[in-house]
Amino acid sequence: MERIRFERSVEKAAFFSPLAGMEWAEQTIEVRRDPLTGMTAVASSELATKEETFYGTTDWEYADELARKTREGCFFCPEKVMATTPRYPEDLVAGGRLQRGRALVFPNLFPLAALHAVVTYPGLHFLRPSQFTPDLLEEGLGAAIDFAARAERAYGGLEHLELCCNHMLPAGASLVHPHFQMFGGAAVPWLLRLMWERAAAFQAKHGVAYWQTLVDEETARGERFIAAEAGCTWLSPFAPSGGREVIAVLPGVGRIAELSGEQVAALAAGLSKVLAWYEREGLSAFNFTLGGGPLPGGPLAAGSAGHAVTLRIIARSAFKHEYRTDDYFLQKQLGGELIFIPPEEIAATLRSGFGDG
Numbered sequence: 001m002e003r004i005r006f007e008r009s010v011e012k013a014a015f016f017s018p019l020a021g022m023e024w025a026e027q028t029i030e031v032r033r034d035p036l037t038g039m040t041a042v043a044s045s046e047l048a049t050k051e052e053t054f055y056g057t058t059d060w061e062y063a064d065e066l067a068r069k070t071r072e073g074c075f076f077c078p079e080k081v082m083a084t085t086p087r088y089p090e091d092l093v094a095g096g097r098l099q100r101g102r103a104l105v106f107p108n109l110f111p112l113a114a115l116h117a118v119v120t121y122p123g124l125h126f127l128r129p130s131q132f133t134p135d136l137l138e139e140g141l142g143a144a145i146d147f148a149a150r151a152e153r154a155y156g157g158l159e160h161l162e163l164c165c166n167h168m169l170p171a172g173a174s175l176v177h178p179h180f181q182m183f184g185g186a187a188v189p190w191l192l193r194l195m196w197e198r199a200a201a202f203q204a205k206h207g208v209a210y211w212q213t214l215v216d217e218e219t220a221r222g223e224r225f226i227a228a229e230a231g232c233t234w235l236s237p238f239a240p241s242g243g244r245e246v247i248a249v250l251p252g253v254g255r256i257a258e259l260s261g262e263q264v265a266a267l268a269a270g271l272s273k274v275l276a277w278y279e280r281e282g283l284s285a286f287n288f289t290l291g292g293g294p295l296p297g298g299p300l301a302a303g304s305a306g307h308a309v310t311l312r313i314i315a316r317s318a319f320k321h322e323y324r325t326d327d328y329f330l331q332k333q334l335g336g337e338l339i340f341i342p343p344e345e346i347a348a349t350l351r352s353g354f355g356d357g
């Protein structure tokens with residue numbers, strides 16, 4: 001029995017087209033479904049040429065100007081960060097803020113969940129995607145994982161905990177200063193819950209974990225496989241949920257606090273490669289989410305075998321004057337995404353040299 005279905009359907013749109021001298025012309029539209037969530041991603045024969053119109057090319061002069069203008073008075077920069085950001089109790093973190101290398105963790109002043117922390121690099125007010133080096137990311141992710149383990153022990157009733165990032169304005173960042181956010185509480189976001197429910201149902205039906213099966217299947221097929229190291233497999237998803245999406249899957253790890261130092265280093269190295277590729281392609285804004293299955297102790301954790309830590313990375317509209325959002329009715333209200341570059345082509349591009357230092 002086929003356990004994972006890579007389902008796609010094709011439909012045609014036809015009209016008298018000015019692109020064909022007002023002759024009758026057909027365009028082919030391919031709709032893919034994510035094998036876990038069922039989310040749809042749409043590719044059309046004409047979209048490949050439209051990515052520049054949708055995502056644009058970064059105006060780095062404008063970005064540098066914004067970085068200069070916001071440097072003075074920035075709450076995350078060294079002159080202010082210790083005086084103007086909140087602190088945690090001493091029994092959670094000695095000194096109130098967790099420091100690891102250049103990274104610092106402290107509470108978000110305007111939390112949206114019981115545990116909503118900021119992870120930033122106070123000494124680095126602005127970073128282009130390629131400047132998130134493996135070492136720097138390892139310090140930031142490492143600080144977050146360390147904090148996640150402490151938070152799991154200290155906070156009762158946490159059901160979920162993720163490490164997320166909005167980088168630059170088009171990705172939703174309100175501050176230019178690079179930062180990540182740890183987001184955890186009792187109310188599980190609906191998409192996360194759907195993924196957990198589907199993964200648990202898959203496990204119950206097939207007796208094997210969805211994520212392990214996905215990794216095995218994609219590794220065997222090869223066309224969307226990018227690299228594998230330290231139990232971490234990098235893929236270009238069949239039905240992407242955002243621009244140039246790349247995911248890392250760690251089937252043997254159920255939650256982020258369980259990640260080993262070696263796995264954090266592998267995630268940092270791979271993430272750095274993806275971000276550098278975005279910048280080479282003229283992009284600058286991105287989101288990522290690193291998360292796992294239900295946290296232990298909560299009701300959702302019962303029978304929770306089959307979950308995995310995943311890192312999902314997407315590119316957003318490039319930062320420039322008059323950039324347009326890449327989220328419109330399709331993404332925000334109908335729940336679908338566009339495919340400009342086939343995932344198989346993305347994987348082929350990234351596969352070369354991905355595992356090299």
Ligand SMILES: [Zn+2]
Nearest residue numbers: 074077125177
């Ligand atoms: Zn700053």
